[in-house]
Amino acid sequence: xxxxxxxxxxxxxxxxxxxxxxxxxxxxxxxxxxxxxxxxxxxxxxxxxxxxxxxxxxxxxxxxxxxxxxxxxxxxxxxxxxxxxxxxxxxxxxxxxxxxxxxxxxxxxxxxxxxxxxxxxxxxxxxxxxxxxxxxxxxxxxxxxxxxxxxxxxxxxxxxxxxxxxxxxxxxxxxxxxxxxxxxxxxxxxxxxxxxxxxxxxxxxxxxxxxxxxxxxxxxxxxxxxxxxxxxxxxxxxxxxxxxxxxxxxxxxxxxxxxxxxxxxxxxxxxxxxxxxxxxxxxxxxxxxxxxxxxxxxxxxxxxxxxxxxxxxxxxxxxxxxxxxxxxxxxxxxxxxxxxxxxxxxxxxxxxxxxxxxxxxxxxxxxxxxxxxxxxxxxxxxxxxxxxxxxxxxxxxxxxxxxxxxxxxxxxxxxxxxxxxxxxxxxxxxxxxxxxxxxxxxx
Amino acid sequence: xxxxxxxxxxxxxxxxxxxxxxxxxxxxxxxxxxxxxxxxxxxxxxxxxxxxxxxxxxxxxxxxxxxxxxxxxxxxxxxxxxxxxxxxxxxxxxxxxxxxxxxxxxxxxxxxxxxxxxxxxxxxxxxxxxxxxxxxxxxxxxxxxxxxxxxxxxxxxxxxxxxxxxxxxxxxxxxxxxxxxxxxxxxxxxxxxxxxxxxxxxxxxxxxxxxxxxxxxxxxxxxxxxxxxxxxxxxxxxxxxxxxxxxxxxxxxxxxxxxxxxxxxxxxxxxxxxxxxxxxxxxxxxxxxxxxxxxxxxxxxxxxxxxxxxxxxxxxxxxxxxxxxxxxxxxxxxxxxxxxxxxxxxxx
Numbered sequence: 001x002x003x004x005x006x007x008x009x010x011x012x013x014x015x016x017x018x019x020x021x022x023x024x025x026x027x028x029x030x031x032x033x034x035x036x037x038x039x040x041x042x043x044x045x046x047x048x049x050x051x052x053x054x055x056x057x058x059x060x061x062x063x064x065x066x067x068x069x070x071x072x073x074x075x076x077x078x079x080x081x082x083x084x085x086x087x088x089x090x091x092x093x094x095x096x097x098x099x100x101x102x103x104x105x106x107x108x109x110x111x112x113x114x115x116x117x118x119x120x121x122x123x124x125x126x127x128x129x130x131x132x133x134x135x136x137x138x139x140x141x142x143x144x145x146x147x148x149x150x151x152x153x154x155x156x157x158x159x160x161x162x163x164x165x166x167x168x169x170x171x172x173x174x175x176x177x178x179x180x181x182x183x184x185x186x187x188x189x190x191x192x193x194x195x196x197x198x199x200x201x202x203x204x205x206x207x208x209x210x211x212x213x214x215x216x217x218x219x220x221x222x223x224x225x226x227x228x229x230x231x232x233x234x235x236x237x238x239x240x241x242x243x244x245x246x247x248x249x250x251x252x253x254x255x256x257x258x259x260x261x262x263x264x265x266x267x268x269x270x271x272x273x274x275x276x277x278x279x280x281x282x283x284x285x286x287x288x289x290x291x292x293x294x295x296x297x298x299x300x301x302x303x304x305x306x307x308x309x310x311x312x313x314x315x316x317x318x319x320x321x322x323x324x325x326x327x328x329x330x331x332x333x334x335x336x337x338x339x340x341x342x343x344x345x346x347x348x349x350x351x352x353x354x355x356x357x358x359x360x361x362x363x364x365x366x367x368x369x370x371x372x373x374x375x376x377x378x379x380x381x382x383x384x385x386x387x388x389x390x391x392x393x394x395x396x397x398x399x400x401x402x403x404x405x406x407x408x409x410x411x412x413x414x415x416x417x418x419x420x421x422x423x424x425x426x427x428x429x430x431x432x433x434x435x436x437x438x439x440x441x442x443x
Numbered sequence: 444x445x446x447x448x449x450x451x452x453x454x455x456x457x458x459x460x461x462x463x464x465x466x467x468x469x470x471x472x473x474x475x476x477x478x479x480x481x482x483x484x485x486x487x488x489x490x491x492x493x494x495x496x497x498x499x500x501x502x503x504x505x506x507x508x509x510x511x512x513x514x515x516x517x518x519x520x521x522x523x524x525x526x527x528x529x530x531x532x533x534x535x536x537x538x539x540x541x542x543x544x545x546x547x548x549x550x551x552x553x554x555x556x557x558x559x560x561x562x563x564x565x566x567x568x569x570x571x572x573x574x575x576x577x578x579x580x581x582x583x584x585x586x587x588x589x590x591x592x593x594x595x596x597x598x599x600x601x602x603x604x605x606x607x608x609x610x611x612x613x614x615x616x617x618x619x620x621x622x623x624x625x626x627x628x629x630x631x632x633x634x635x636x637x638x639x640x641x642x643x644x645x646x647x648x649x650x651x652x653x654x655x656x657x658x659x660x661x662x663x664x665x666x667x668x669x670x671x672x673x674x675x676x677x678x679x680x681x682x683x684x685x686x687x688x689x690x691x692x693x694x695x696x697x698x699x700x701x702x703x704x705x706x707x708x709x710x711x712x713x714x715x716x717x718x719x720x721x722x723x724x725x726x727x728x729x730x731x732x733x734x735x736x737x738x739x740x741x742x743x744x745x746x747x748x749x750x751x752x753x754x755x756x757x758x759x760x761x762x763x764x765x766x767x768x769x770x771x772x773x774x775x776x777x778x779x780x781x782x783x784x785x786x787x788x789x790x791x
Contacts, residue, residue, distance in 0.1 A: 013456055092450070169456065241788060254789040327449040334454040341448065360449040363457050366518070367560035372682065372736035373460070381785040385736060403787045411454030418460040419560070425452035 004207060005246040006232035009379040011412045013235055013334070015208055016169045020292050023300035025176050027286075028316055030077045030106050034307030035087045035345040036062065037097040041142040043069035048098055054081045059109035059283055062098050071134045071144045074283040076305040079103040090330050090337060090344040097345075100307070111281035118187075118278045123195045126278060133277035134284045134348070139163060139238070139267030140331060142349035145274070148264070149195050155259040157196045159248055162189050163267050164205045164212060165231055165238030168332025171352040173288040174268040176301045178205075178212045181272055182219040188271035189226070191278055196264060199225045204243050208233040235334060236410040240265040242379050254406050269351070284348055291317055293355030295324070304346050310353065311342035326358035334411040363420030374413035374423060380406050384413035388423045391430030396437060399430035407431055462559075466519035468680045472671035473526050473726070479667040480660040484534035488660045491532050491541045496525030498545035506554035520559050524548055527567035527726060530661020531719075531766070532574075536581060544570040564773045565733045568723075568766045575766075583611070608657045609642070609717040614762035621703055639703070643710060651716035662722040672725040681729035684741040689724040690715055692749025700757055720752065723765035733773040740776075740783035747772045 039045040046063035056062060056075040063073040079102040087097040114121055114129075121129075131146035151157060162185075166174040178185060193201050203220065205213045207230050220226045229247050231237050241252050243265055250261040258264055269288065276282040287306060291313070292299045298317050310328065314321050321342065329336040330344075333354050374384035382403055390398040404427060413423040480488040499521040507514055528544050548570030553562045575582045620635040641647060650656050654664025662668075675681040694711045702708025714720070728734060728748050735744050748768045755764025 011458065013458070245788070251789045253791075254787055256789065321446060323446055325446050325448070327451075327455065329453075329455050333456045336453060336455065338450045338453075338455065339448060340450050354455070356449075356455065361455075361457060362449075362451070364461070366462050367558065369462060369560045369731050370734075370736050371465075371731040372738075372741075375736050375785065376738070380788040381790075382787060383736065383780075383784060386780075402784070403790070406787055406789070409453070415454050415456065416458050416460065418462050418465055420457065420461070422452060424454065428452070 004230050004232055006234060006237065007242040007246045007379055009377050009381065009412065010234040010236060010242070011377050011416050012233075013169050013415060015233070016292070017172050017175070017208070019170065019296075019299045020172045020290050020301055021175060023172075023176070025180055025288050025301045025303055027303040028305070028308070028313070030058075030102060030305050031308040031312045031316070032102050032104075033082075033099065033309065033312070034075075034077050034102070034305060035097050035099050035309060036073055036076065036307045037087070037089050037095045037345065037347065038063055038073065039095055040073070040348045041071065041136040041144055043067060043071075043144055043147075045096070046070065046073055048084050048096075050081045050084070050098065052081050052083050055079070056081060056100060057107045057109045058285060059111060062100075065131075069144055069147050071131055071136060071146070072283075073098070074134055074285060075100055076285045076307045077102040078105050078107040088341060088344050090339055090347065090350075092340045111283075113280050114278065118191060119194070121278070123197070126191060126195050129277045129281065130274055133273065133282065135270065135273045135277060136284070136348050137267060138269035138273065138287070138349065138351065139240075140335070140349055140351065142347070145266070145270055148266075149192065151196075151259040151264070156262060157198045157259060157264045158262040159200045159202060159264075160189070160193050160196055160198045161229075161240075161243055161247060161263060161265045162201065162203045162271060163238055163240065163243060163265050164203060164209070164216070165243060166209070166268075167206060167233075167235045167238035168334055168336075168352070169235070170292045170354050171290045171332050172292075173290045173301050173351045175209050175212055177268055177272060177288055178209075179215055182215045184275045185268060185271055186216075186219045186223070186226075187279075188273075188275035190223075191274055192266060192271060193225070198264070201226045202229045202247050203227070204229050204231050204238075204247060206231055206233045206237055235412060235415075236379055236408070239379060239408055239410060241408065254403065287346065287348065287350055289313075289346060289350055290352040291355075292352065293357070295322075295357050296355060304350075306348055306350075307345045309343055309345055310339065313346065313353070314342065322357075324357045325355055326360035327356040329354040329356070334415065335409060363414070363417075363422070365421060366419035368421060369419055371418060373416045373418065377412040377416045379410060379412060380408055382407060384423045384427060385421075387430055388421060388426035391426040391433075394433075396430065396433055400434045404431040404434050462518045462520070465680050466523055468678050469523050469675065469726070470519060470526065472674045472680075473523075473530075473661075475667040475670045476530065476661055476664060476722075477526065479654055479664040480530070480534075483654055483663060484660050487534055487536075487538075488529075490538050491534075491536060491660065492526060492529040494538050494541035495529035495532075495545045496522050498542040499525035499528070499549050502546045502549040503554065503558075506550050507558070510554065510558075512558065515558075518559065521549060524553070524566045524570075527661070528570045530722060531567065531571040531659050533582065534660050540574055540578065540581065544574045547573045560732055562732055563776070564770055565727050565730050568727055568770050568773075571766055572770060608762070609651065609713070610756065610762040611657075612638070613642075614756075642713060648712055648716065651713070656717070658717075659719070662719040665716050665721050668721045668725055672721075675725070675729070681725070682741055684738065685729045685734060685745045686724040688742050688745025689728050689748045689752075690720065692746045693720055693724075693752055696750060696753040697756075700753065714753075714756070718756070718763040719765040723752075723769055724748070727765075728769050728772070733776060735776050735779045735783065737780060737783040737785055739785070740779045743779050743783060744772050744776065747775065 044067040082099040086094040089095040136142040503521040548566040552566040552569035697714035698709040751768035752764040
């Protein structure tokens, strides 16, 4: 095991994981209805291959990719396609989605397992299975995994890092899966390492998960090239750029990708989905979602079918929606999105639902007192106070000069600001404008 | 049916830090020195502090009303300014000086710029500079400082001025004597050397450390100021780089240039413990609004403060240079921030 590594900056919010860390993953009964948006990841939107009235089983292909940076979408309940049209998306916009009504049978497609051992498959064959299974990065960014695992020639990956940091407060989905499926996780890592032709595998775990570190240590054993790497419990330790810096002392160049410094990071759930896809041909159909927050009756880690509506999830687990719910965040409390309504589906990239009760905490807004805490905490070494002021005053050239584009929107600055300024929101505004200016100019 | 949901930007949790919390922390850190001021200088110190604080808060409210801005006097920043302004007054200053000084500090050095967060200069120091320029005799006349409690320096046969602050004594009494010994006469020269020797003894350093010397009401006790400073450091309300850089630079430069007998003979302890250095380095230079936000910038700022302080003390017209050093470096702060941007992650 390596000694404890970390990066410069970051904040220490209370981890709040005691609410769900000891709850075993529990599968939920498939819902009566699922809503599957046709755009759940970066890349081209999908083309539906079903029409209203079609009968589907769990795992039936319902939408196919239209480009290389895209993965197919599968039905997550068996039943009848109700509609293909605009439905509410968690981001607050209406998006083309396939709605399926369940027949209550939970009938599954026959998946095709490989003929022999997975180690007989080539890297190309492995990637094909991953693409066909519709796997995207499940740490939150939802980038098509087969693309990520296909760096262009010349970008050799020498270090593959498995991200079991789970630095967001409240979330324990990755932690539970690490404890409950350790062996399969290690095999998933081996598969990814094989695809990349990479010999060094680091399993990054934050120090607040000693049981996971122990389990992984045992499972990894003497596997050549594998090392369990404990990292300091700090937010955002799980950011891929921060992990790479902490574990390898290399920095991903601005505007670049981890492959530019020979590294690649994947999330625990992604690795497990790879395992399922390769050994059993099983597509990505469900997610372990941590349902948590104060005052819940049954907080825990639930295996949820992708497409299940949040309101149905709460009804199934909590017995209904409490009038005291003030805010529902999809994701973790630092980077998740506040849902505008509960009639939105769980997506492939969802890993948590954090319920905040009334009264919802609101940061008081004072002017910046130039304390510099944001500068000290920024894991990308930006000056959030300046960026926010520039964005507020629409000085886009200054935003560009101060590297607004590099902001990872982790929320450390807003978290720590004593003046309660909405730094992330302002920087996002500046970042968005700067990035789109370039696009507009090209035309 | 969905309940009414709050939809705001991430992050959705916040640390418990807030501006009032920080300001109240600063006020608490000033309590030891405040008690010391009352102990050493008596009742008028209380009057000055109360007047200064009342005037600061009242002026802030009035200015906000005139500006049409919402009333916001509950963040305790004006209280801090009031206390620090009072600390810069001699103990027998008239009560109206506390009021006028605070009013200037808040109205001209803070509210005119837009209130908290927007001012360029430290309001308390700007107030002090204003008072010094307007009523110099009331502010620095040495006859107005009460005698040091331990009676040090009083046995020497020197004209008056045994009641001066240590730095005034060095600059206005000892300095001229050493420069033109011929005019002064042998006895006086001898007395000057004796005084210097006495100011290098452990007992004198003790007086400087505990606060039994002349000075403005907040600056005399190193011990009480350092106590407050440690509290601020532990709480994370001040950045250690500024006081360490400031005091360290003064120590180094005073050692090299401050000795009357040539280079590298300066009395470091004397320079560090006397005058307004500790008050300035711990409580004024560390004011967040008027100092840089970057780490490197704070070092530049601190070293600049230290260098200018020593320059004024040794070569300038005033015996003490801390206030002007800080005000000058406040002026340079936006420039310092622009030139000490941290290297972005992954940058060249």
